[in-house]
Structure formats: C-alpha cells, structure tokens
Amino acid sequence: MQAFKDSGHLFRLAAVFVAGTILFLVLRTVLVPKSFGEYGHYRGNAMAEIAARPVHFAGHETCEACHADVLDKKKDGKHAHVNCEACHGPQAKHADDPSSVQPPKLDTLVLCVRCHEANAAKPKSFPQVASADHSSGLPCDTCHQPHSPAIESPAVASKAVGGGTK
Numbered sequence: 001m002q003a004f005k006d007s008g009h010l011f012r013l014a015a016v017f018v019a020g021t022i023l024f025l026v027l028r029t030v031l032v033p034k035s036f037g038e039y040g041h042y043r044g045n046a047m048a049e050i051a052a053r054p055v056h057f058a059g060h061e062t063c064e065a066c067h068a069d070v071l072d073k074k075k076d077g078k079h080a081h082v083n084c085e086a087c088h089g090p091q092a093k094h095a096d097d098p099s100s101v102q103p104p105k106l107d108t109l110v111l112c113v114r115c116h117e118a119n120a121a122k123p124k125s126f127p128q129v130a131s132a133d134h135s136s137g138l139p140c141d142t143c144h145q146p147h148s149p150a151i152e153s154p155a156v157a158s159k160a161v162g163g164g165t166k
C-alpha cells in the first residue's frame with residue numbers, strides 16, 4: 001500500500017473541487033434569470049421589456065399627415081431628406097395629443113450649426129459655413145426658411161454678411 005501512502009491529500013483536494021462545483025451549480029441556479037437562454041445567449045424576457053418601453057419618435061409620416069403645409073414646402077427643398085424629428089426632437093407625445101403637448105420653439109443659432117458649422121473633417125460637398133462670420137450672431141432663420149433653406153434671390157444674397165464657404 002506504499003503507493004497510496006499520502007492519498008489523503010488527493011481526497012481532500014477532490015472534496016474541495018466537488019464542494020466548489022456544487023456551490024457553483026447552486027449559485028448559478030439562483031442567480032441566472034429564469035428566461036435566460038430561451039432564445040439565445042441572453043434573457044428571453046429582455047425582448048418584451050424593450051418592446052414595452054414608450055416610443056419617443058413618431059416618424060415623419062405621422063407628422064406629415066397633420067402638417068401637410070410643411071411637407072409641401074419641404075419636399076422640393078434641400079432639407080427634403082432631413083426628417084422632422086431630426087430638428088424638432090422626439091415628438092411622439094405631441095403627435096398623440098397635439099392640443100396639450102406643443103413642441104418647444106427651436107433656437108436656430110444652436111440647431112443649424114449642429115450640422116452646418118464648417119469643419120475640415122466634413123465632406124467638401126456638404127454645405128457648411130463658419131457661423132460667426134456668416135451670420136454675425138443673427139438667428140439663421142432671419143434669412144433661411146428652415147423647411148426650404150436655400151436662398152435663390154440675389155437681392156437677399158447681397159445682404160449676406162459673410163456668404164457661404166463655396
């Protein structure tokens with residue numbers, strides 16, 4: 001029995017391993033949510049929880065149904081493909097109940113430069129202006145109609161302070 005002289009160590013090690021495995025299995029059963037793995041490597045319930053969250057964006061088709069006048073102005077202009085809520089923000093609550101929820105007034109000096117402030121990293125083909133020179137602090141909608149922003153008339157163009165960067 002010389003070969004098994006110090007086998008006590010091995011049995012103790014095996015006992016620690018078995019205890020560890022049992023502890024792991026117990027903790028796993030207690031901690032892993034019931035719906036985990038229902039569809040894949042995630043909580044099955046997460047799908048229903050996300051689907052139940054309130055919707056914040058109504059989508060431009062919804063806006064256009066009531067604001068046909070704005071759509072008329074916008075559809076032939078340079079902002080035809082900029083959606084309503086890209087500027088007006090998420091307005092699902094307003095679309096559901098327009099009489100009690102009004103969208104906030106927009107400040108064009110903040111809004112327009114978010115997309116149009118000149119920046120060397122933007123594609124050259126994207127219209128951009130150095131706003132400080134271009135508008136000298138005047139709100140952008142003093143000259144541009146937000147829903148159809150191009151200014152064609154030379155009479156107005158001559159009033160521009162800085163002009164475009166073109």
Ligand code: HEC
Pocket residue numbers: 058059060062063064065066067084085088090091092094095096098099102103
């Ligand atoms: C069910 C019809 C309806 C829908 C849908 C709707 N609106 Fe309106 N909206 C109104 C009405 C009515 C008013 C208030 C009347 C007014 O001043 O023109 C209004 C007012 C506004 C105003 C403020 C006008 C002002 O004078 O300050 C904005 C901006 C606006 N809507 C944007 C939107 C956007 C963006 C959407 C889409 C997310 C949208 N609306 C969807 C009916 C609607």
Ligand code: HEC
Pocket residue numbers: 060063064067070071074079082083084085086087088104105106107108111141146147
């Ligand atoms: C490029 C940004 C931009 C987009 C895109 C845009 N708007 Fe506006 N809109 C403005 C600004 C700026 C104003 C003027 C300030 C204000 O009323 O808040 C305005 C004003 C309005 C008003 C007030 C009345 C009027 O005609 O001036 C309504 C209603 C409105 N927008 C609805 C819409 C709807 C509906 C869409 C989508 C079809 C839309 N807007 C898309 C920027 C935008």
Ligand code: HEC
Pocket residue numbers: 078079082086087108111112113114115116125126127140141144145146149150151
């Ligand atoms: C969400 C981004 C976005 C916002 C905000 C925005 N624009 Fe634009 N704008 C665009 C896009 C996209 C175009 C089309 C560019 C193109 O045709 O290559 C455009 C085109 C224009 C043009 C036409 C330039 C030309 O080539 O004639 C003008 C002027 C303009 N915008 C002014 C404004 C003003 C003023 C505001 C604020 C009321 C505004 N924009 C807000 C995205 C934006």
Ligand code: HEC
Pocket residue numbers: 108109112113116117127128129131134135138139140141142143144149150151152156157158159160161163164165166
């Ligand atoms: C004093 C009037 C005036 C004001 C205020 C103004 N613009 Fe302009 N803007 C013009 C004129 C005129 C043009 C040249 C005609 C055109 O391209 O539509 C122009 C052109 C542009 C262009 C096109 C540039 C290009 O390279 O094609 C953009 C983008 C623009 N403006 C954005 C803005 C923004 C953003 C603001 C607010 C910070 C603003 N504008 C304020 C008069 C004005």
